[in-house]
Amino acid sequence: MLNSFPQVMTIAGSDSDGSAGAQADLNTFFAREVYGMSVLTACVAGNSFGIHASQALTPDFIDAEFEAIAADFKVRACKTGMLTNRETILTVANQLKKHDFGPLVLDPVIITKHGALLLADDAFNTLKSTLIPMATILTPNFYEAQKLTGIELNGPADFQAAGKALLNMGAKNVMIKGHHTTNQEFVTDYVCLADGQELWLSEPYIETTHVNGTGDSLSACICAEIAKGQSIESAIRTAKQFVHQAIANPINVGHKYGPINHHAYK
Ligand SMILES: Nc1ncnc2c1ncn2[C@@H]1O[C@H](COP(=O)(O)OP(=O)(O)O)[C@@H](O)[C@H]1O
Numbered sequence: 001m002l003n004s005f006p007q008v009m010t011i012a013g014s015d016s017d018g019s020a021g022a023q024a025d026l027n028t029f030f031a032r033e034v035y036g037m038s039v040l041t042a043c044v045a046g047n048s049f050g051i052h053a054s055q056a057l058t059p060d061f062i063d064a065e066f067e068a069i070a071a072d073f074k075v076r077a078c079k080t081g082m083l084t085n086r087e088t089i090l091t092v093a094n095q096l097k098k099h100d101f102g103p104l105v106l107d108p109v110i111i112t113k114h115g116a117l118l119l120a121d122d123a124f125n126t127l128k129s130t131l132i133p134m135a136t137i138l139t140p141n142f143y144e145a146q147k148l149t150g151i152e153l154n155g156p157a158d159f160q161a162a163g164k165a166l167l168n169m170g171a172k173n174v175m176i177k178g179h180h181t182t183n184q185e186f187v188t189d190y191v192c193l194a195d196g197q198e199l200w201l202s203e204p205y206i207e208t209t210h211v212n213g214t215g216d217s218l219s220a221c222i223c224a225e226i227a228k229g230q231s232i233e234s235a236i237r238t239a240k241q242f243v244h245q246a247i248a249n250p251i252n253v254g255h256k257y258g259p260i261n262h263h264a265y266k
């Protein structure tokens, strides 16, 4: 008898150093024991020093990837990462309407924590109008939440206002990842759920340079847990622990800003 794993799909850019993008997603899927597939949207040439070049894939090619997966697999949940520009967003939105790929974890990747822009400036409105209303859960980081809502995040009430604004844009659930800087004691993420519940998820801040791909891995873990039948709340809680352990137990890879450890969480 063949083993069977829930099938999941990332729609993301390839990051050549393996720390972020589709590679981080697939590592997370493997670690969380689901079968991972990828629709690549772009190829990024990067290493632990930063991103050196980037090439978007064509809408026709992205369509072909979606069609190949849809023709053969039953995807239980999917997630997005780097979507590059308006054309790619529209291509992805059309495909998500055409086929049933299950709940959508929308990670609105705009800028990396080292300042590389991964989404064209004129694409924000397209992201807001097409994909945010389709999101089962939206997972912006501190900067992305401010950019999408226009609300400056200075305290808990601002997180609540931004969460509400993102729910009003059509996302069913929202997780805003908290700011993290040197000398901080805790990193607190804010979650507002479809049923009106709010969660504040805090873990100690970890001082390390090995944090590439944290956001990708978090959203990939949420996607994997949803595919396994977990509730949104339980998937978020597992993902927060998964990423925390992955940061807390670094691996010695790269000379500057390294990857997290996808094998750490048990
Ligand atoms: N240095 C850190 N110490 C503890 N938790 C962290 C640290 N950096 C990120 N996190 C956590 O990792 C997860 C991903 O968040 P973040 O790094 O903000 O995403 P992104 O990669 O999209 O910017 C969040 O749960 C956040 O709280």
Ligand SMILES: Cc1ncc(COP(=O)(O)OP(=O)(O)O)c(N)n1
Pocket (backbone or CB within 6 Å): 012, 013, 014, 015, 020, 021, 022, 044, 081, 082, 109, 111, 112, 113, 114, 118, 211, 212, 213, 214, 215, 216, 217
């Ligand atoms: C190809 C590619 N996609 C996404 C990212 C950014 O990853 P993310 O986890 O959102 O952010 P960082 O933690 O890496 O800043 C990337 N670098 N490359």
